[in-house]
Amino acid sequence: MDKRSFFNTLAVYKKEIQNYFYSPIGYVFIVLFLFIPNILFFFFGGIFKENNATMRMYFAMLPIIYIIFIPGLTMGTWSKEKNDGTLELLFTLPLNRYEILIGKFLSTLTIVFIALIATLPIPLITHFLLGSFDIGQLISQYIGALLMASCYIAISFFISSLTKELIVSFLLSTSILALFTFIGYLAYSVKFFTQLEWIKGILTEISLSTHFLNFSKGVIDSIDLVYYIGMSILFFYLNIRVLESKRWS
Amino acid sequence: MISVKNLVKSYNNVPVVKDVSFEVNKGELVGLLGPNGAGKTTIMRILTCFLNPTSGEVNINGMNIFDSPIEIKKLIGYLPEHTPQYGDMTTIEYLNFISEVRGIDKNKIKSSIDEMIKLTSLEDVVSKKISELSKGYQKRVGLASVMIHDPEILILDEPTTGLDPNQVITFRKMLRRLSEKKTVILSTHVLSEIEATCERVIIIKKGTIVANDTLQNLVNNFTDEFIEFSLKADNFTEIDKEISKLKGAWKLEFMKKDAKDIFRYKALISKDSDFDKNLKDLIKEKNWKLIDEKRNKANLEEIFLKLAGEEE
Amino acid sequence: MKNNDKKIDKIKSYKMETWLISSLFIAIMIIIIFVITKFFYFRFDLTKGNKFSISKPTVELVKKINNKLIIKYYYNDNCREHVGMSKVVQYINDLLKEYKNYSKGYVEIISEELSTQRDREKLDELESKGLSYKSLSEASAGEARLSQGMSGIIINYEGKESVIPQIFTDVGFEYLIDKEIKKIINDNNANIGLILAYGNKSFENEYSYLKQILESEYSKTTIINSGENIPTDINVIMVIGAEQLTDYDVFKIDQFLMNGGKAFFTTSGINILYNQYSQIALPKDGKLFDLLNHYGITINKNLIGDNESYRAVPRSILEESRYPIWPIITGENINKTNPIVKNFKNLGFFWVSSIDIDEKIKNNTEILLKTTNKAWEKKDRMELGLDNYKYPIEQGDKQFNIACAFKGSLESYYKGKEIPKNENENIKYELGRKDSGNTQLVVISNDMFFENSILDSRLVTQSEINLLINSFDWLTEDLSLIQIRDKKKFLNELDKVKPNTKQFDTRKNIVIAVSTYIMPFLIIAAAILINLLRYSRRKKILEEYKK
Numbered sequence A: 001m002d003k004r005s006f007f008n009t010l011a012v013y014k015k016e017i018q019n020y021f022y023s024p025i026g027y028v029f030i031v032l033f034l035f036i037p038n039i040l041f042f043f044f045g046g047i048f049k050e051n052n053a054t055m056r057m058y059f060a061m062l063p064i065i066y067i068i069f070i071p072g073l074t075m076g077t078w079s080k081e082k083n084d085g086t087l088e089l090l091f092t093l094p095l096n097r098y099e100i101l102i103g104k105f106l107s108t109l110t111i112v113f114i115a116l117i118a119t120l121p122i123p124l125i126t127h128f129l130l131g132s133f134d135i136g137q138l139i140s141q142y143i144g145a146l147l148m149a150s151c152y153i154a155i156s157f158f159i160s161s162l163t164k165e166l167i168v169s170f171l172l173s174t175s176i177l178a179l180f181t182f183i184g185y186l187a188y189s190v191k192f193f194t195q196l197e198w199i200k201g202i203l204t205e206i207s208l209s210t211h212f213l214n215f216s217k218g219v220i221d222s223i224d225l226v227y228y229i230g231m232s233i234l235f236f237y238l239n240i241r242v243l244e245s246k247r248w249s
Numbered sequence B: 001m002i003s004v005k006n007l008v009k010s011y012n013n014v015p016v017v018k019d020v021s022f023e024v025n026k027g028e029l030v031g032l033l034g035p036n037g038a039g040k041t042t043i044m045r046i047l048t049c050f051l052n053p054t055s056g057e058v059n060i061n062g063m064n065i066f067d068s069p070i071e072i073k074k075l076i077g078y079l080p081e082h083t084p085q086y087g088d089m090t091t092i093e094y095l096n097f098i099s100e101v102r103g104i105d106k107n108k109i110k111s112s113i114d115e116m117i118k119l120t121s122l123e124d125v126v127s128k129k130i131s132e133l134s135k136g137y138q139k140r141v142g143l144a145s146v147m148i149h150d151p152e153i154l155i156l157d158e159p160t161t162g163l164d165p166n167q168v169i170t171f172r173k174m175l176r177r178l179s180e181k182k183t184v185i186l187s188t189h190v191l192s193e194i195e196a197t198c199e200r201v202i203i204i205k206k207g208t209i210v211a212n213d214t215l216q217n218l219v220n221n222f223t224d225e226f227i228e229f230s231l232k233a234d235n236f237t238e239i240d241k242e243i244s245k246l247k248g249a250w251k252l253e254f255m256k257k258d259a260k261d262i263f264r265y266k267a268l269i270s271k272d273s274d275f276d277k278n279l280k281d282l283i284k285e286k287n288w289k290l291i292d293e294k295r296n297k298a299n300l301e302e303i304f305l306k307l308a309g310e311e312e
Numbered sequence C: 001m002k003n004n005d006k007k008i009d010k011i012k013s014y015k016m017e018t019w020l021i022s023s024l025f026i027a028i029m030i031i032i033i034f035v036i037t038k039f040f041y042f043r044f045d046l047t048k049g050n051k052f053s054i055s056k057p058t059v060e061l062v063k064k065i066n067n068k069l070i071i072k073y074y075y076n077d078n079c080r081e082h083v084g085m086s087k088v089v090q091y092i093n094d095l096l097k098e099y100k101n102y103s104k105g106y107v108e109i110i111s112e113e114l115s116t117q118r119d120r121e122k123l124d125e126l127e128s129k130g131l132s133y134k135s136l137s138e139a140s141a142g143e144a145r146l147s148q149g150m151s152g153i154i155i156n157y158e159g160k161e162s163v164i165p166q167i168f169t170d171v172g173f174e175y176l177i178d179k180e181i182k183k184i185i186n187d188n189n190a191n192i193g194l195i196l197a198y199g200n201k202s203f204e205n206e207y208s209y210l211k212q213i214l215e216s217e218y219s220k221t222t223i224i225n226s227g228e229n230i231p232t233d234i235n236v237i238m239v240i241g242a243e244q245l246t247d248y249d250v251f252k253i254d255q256f257l258m259n260g261g262k263a264f265f266t267t268s269g270i271n272i273l274y275n276q277y278s279q280i281a282l283p284k285d286g287k288l289f290d291l292l293n294h295y296g297i298t299i300n301k302n303l304i305g306d307n308e309s310y311r312a313v314p315r316s317i318l319e320e321s322r323y324p325i326w327p328i329i330t331g332e333n334i335n336k337t338n339p340i341v342k343n344f345k346n347l348g349f350f351w352v353s354s355i356d357i358d359e360k361i362k363n364n365t366e367i368l369l370k371t372t373n374k375a376w377e378k379k380d381r382m383e384l385g386l387d388n389y390k391y392p393i394e395q396g397d398k399q400f401n402i403a404c405a406f407k408g409s410l411e412s413y414y415k416g417k418e419i420p421k422n423e424n425e426n427i428k429y430e431l432g433r434k435d436s437g438n439t440q441l442v443v444i445s446n447d448m449f450f451e452n453s454i455l456d457s458r459l460v461t462q463s464e465i466n467l468l469i470n471s472f473d474w475l476t477e478d479l480s481l482i483q484i485r486d487k488k489k490f491l492n493e494l495d496k497v498k499p500n501t502k503q504f505d506t507r508k509n510i511v512i513a514v515s516t517y518i519m520p521f522l523i524i525a526a527a528i529l530i531n532l533l534r535y536s537r538r539k540k541i542l543e544e545y546k547k
Helices: A001-022 A024-043 A056-074 A077-082 A084-091 A097-118 A122-129 A135-162 A166-189 A194-206 A210-217 A222-244 B039-045 B069-075 B091-101 B106-119 B135-147 B165-178 B191-197 B215-221 B237-247 B276-285 B300-308 C002-016 C016-038 C058-063 C079-080 C083-102 C119-129 C173-184 C208-215 C247-258 C287-295 C359-366 C452-456 C462-476 C482-488 C502-546
Strands: A219-221 B002-011 B013-026 B029-033 B055-060 B074-079 B154-159 B183-188 B198-203 B209-216 B225-232 B249-259 B262-269 B291-295 C043-045 C068-076 C107-114 C133-140 C142-157 C160-165 C191-197 C219-223 C235-240 C264-265 C272-275 C281-282 C297-299 C304-308 C310-314 C319-331 C347-350 C354-355 C364-370 C375-378 C401-409 C434-442
Touching: A001 A097, A001 B209, A024 A097, A024 C502, A056 A097, A056 A210, A056 B106, A077 A084, A077 C208, A084 A097, A097 A135, A122 C502, A135 A166, A135 A210, A135 A219, A135 A222, A135 C208, A166 A194, A166 C219, A210 A219, A210 A222, A210 B055, A210 C068, A219 A222, A219 B225, A222 B039, A222 C083, B002 B039, B002 C191, B013 B039, B013 B209, B029 B039, B029 B165, B029 C016, B029 C287, B029 C347, B039 B183, B039 B198, B069 B074, B074 B165, B091 B106, B091 B135, B091 C142, B106 B135, B106 C482, B135 B154, B135 B165, B154 C310, B154 C354, B154 C462, B165 B183, B165 B191, B183 B191, B183 B291, B198 B215, B198 C002, B209 B215, B209 B300, B209 C359, B237 B262, B237 B276, B249 C142, B249 C319, B249 C401, B262 B300, B262 C191, B276 C068, C058 C083, C058 C173, C068 C079, C068 C083, C068 C173, C079 C107, C079 C142, C079 C359, C083 C142, C083 C173, C107 C119, C133 C375, C142 C173, C142 C502, C191 C208, C191 C247, C247 C434, C264 C462, C287 C297, C287 C401, C297 C434, C347 C375, C347 C462, C354 C401, C359 C401, C364 C434, C434 C462, C462 C482
Parallel strands: B029 B183, B029 B198, B074 B154, B154 B183, C068 C107, C191 C219, C191 C235, C235 C264, C264 C434, C304 C319
Antiparallel strands: A219 C043, B002 B013, B002 B055, B198 B209, B225 B262, B225 B291, B249 B262, C068 C142, C133 C142, C142 C160, C272 C281, C297 C354, C304 C375, C310 C319, C319 C347, C364 C401, C401 C434
């Protein structure tokens, strides 16, 4: 990436971040992201029920929380631009598609990052007041949460590029993410014939949620890194292809 | 500067632009004229690398739109139809964003924005959200944003729609001043726009170019005439029925009632048309009275109507 | 022009058609990288104590295996369906994979899930081999569901078979497996001889748990009765108590040590006597004290109380008594360099005496455990009953040693003396005599804490048991498993404050309030602030341009 590309990406990033911060959407996301999982975590099982200083239960529900929250944040990414006609503006500016994509991606990731940082008081205060946390595990959990978020973002970005309608974009993203998330759980809860065990293996390998298990345990495994980064790149690529193909339609 | 050869663009195999070729030289101000849906916007979108042509060749400053889209985009300031903008941004934020993307030097951003704001008289709305601005102001913000990087080529799609007459006049003045230094292509479906600003006009109808000439040449080479006449008769229904049956005119319309029983009509005819004769015959036959008859050379509006108007 | 059309066609077909192919290509690339990383993978285990990686001693152990070792893990479908247990199953499978990865190819892992219905026969066969069921309960939708779970391991090595009947927790799993592997491949250095010299207690009754624990840890443990010689294959002895030893017994221990044997002594200097009415402590006599004294380790005939760190003993449901003569050794008073104790957080003892170390062996001796410096001693008859206690019994301003480890050369107690007469006349001393020798000793001045009554009452935790096992490992110089043994406590409990107290609830509410209510509030405040700043900036800009 040369200097020009960097500044272009930065300009798009700034614009998108402004969009999040000067409109309610970013704040609504963060506040709900703090509120809903916390309530679940504190009052329906979780830290005080288990009486253990660990966030594993919190991070166990994160893949499901992301299913709703990430599309809510990203549904407008391309759909709204198309709807408002600003896509034409953006694409006739001297920007590469990938610069726009990365700028948008990073800004969305920043919001998720802020939301995750805002959950830090749970482990930190508990650590000092009630019981020591395993800091290494915590670090791995947060890294994993961020990587998983980028994968979810990449997928819902791609879906947002397919449609003009915000609501269609949201619902479609939610369904696809739910599918990719739940096939992992499915593999555990459905009985397979011994001959079909390999299907179970494949389902667990492609699921968005199973690759988070290691991170939530406190282990960073190469295969999970490859999965999340690979999936993100794949969907970025598809996304750029879809945008590119619009020029031919 | 801009050369378009055999440009074809189809959407789902339906051609919208059919074999269009034209050239625009440096410093020219060219109008793309045509009714809605004629393909003006599509041509402009291809020029600005937003769409790719189905076939044909487009070169801008010697660069092919496939080979160096980014370089071409840098040369062009493009104002799309309806001037889409990020409504949540204020004018100044929006101009700032555009300047950053355009790669304007950090130290010069402020001065170039100031210059644009002065040029388009946006001082009162610099801090307003764009979505809260009136259509006219939005257009002006759009114009400011496309000129901020001092582009060699300006491509403006329907730049005056939504502006009030005063604004239109200011805009035209500005455009003429600009065209001394820049190449401008603007599209419109309003003829007066072209008359007021352009040196050359390209008339497009259903995706093909029907005329490509300077206004003067267009008028000079156009031989059609129109006849204005009034009749005295008792029964308007009958007259209207009979007159509309007359052959030889490619456009015929009732204009007004001069008096209780005097009806005025206007007909556009080709030079060698026998409409005149037919009309005289009819008057004689029906025993009407021809009050007056005026023959005039057709003006631009009629030319446009003939070239681009709907076929009967 | 034709050229250009071709170019468009080319670009177009490239863009339109190949994007499918190229994304397929990327997907395949990802799968290939996926498969490659399956073989050449790396793992960063960020957890404290690397819970999810096998530790260095295990890696070394696994590398020692030079014949086929098969670890077969069996679990039934009930385990997989149970939420908590499924994680354990996953963990076991994960960790066993590591065993295979680090071996030189001799370790084979078989993991088999058995269906409760279809694999009836197989399950019965496993049950007959020693695997056993455990009921798993699970609350789902307000209903508790019970099921029978089976999860156990069978290890085969050179025709031998070792069975771990139940594994229902990931806690200490690695240690469990390592222990069995060590036993089955005979990598165990400790052959333990047990000598009980404490009142008329026996390994069948009062110390049966202790014997069980040792038998499960080590491949060979032998009880040596009074008058019997110590078998030659034994390299460590554990001596509990002191008073029941004859002169011959002391002699055989002395000579065992002179010949390179090692010993673990647990005895206090007092006798605890109790009946229905009272509990008293009286100074204890025993020939073993003279032996240890000769070596330079004196176990005083006193009772130690610690006014600062002690156990609270429940008197009734509501009341707890402070009981300073059950001291708890904690923090700085635990030696932080010796591997036997360095990882412990606290250790509790019951009626201990103090230990003094003679100058001559000071350099070779490490004090393992000390009381705080607010401790006191009592030397005569002492009432132990709770009713006689009103804290503090005495003012304490001294610090006492209660455990030490010695490593070095000692001179025989029987140097130049005759072999004492053995009361058991059938047994003669047949081994060679030595006047000095290198040895290792661990001495703890407490003899009660491995008694069944104490182990039963759950006053003893895993830490105290590990103290025993670590001591053996240190004595046999096999320190490999010591560090895995403390890999047991993975769950960090909320233990800074006692649960279900007012203080706990207050702190809990602080956590909830800050993270769930104050943080969103701060975010909203930030939102307002950011937008106000924008507003004022807008105003400023407007004024600037209006001028």
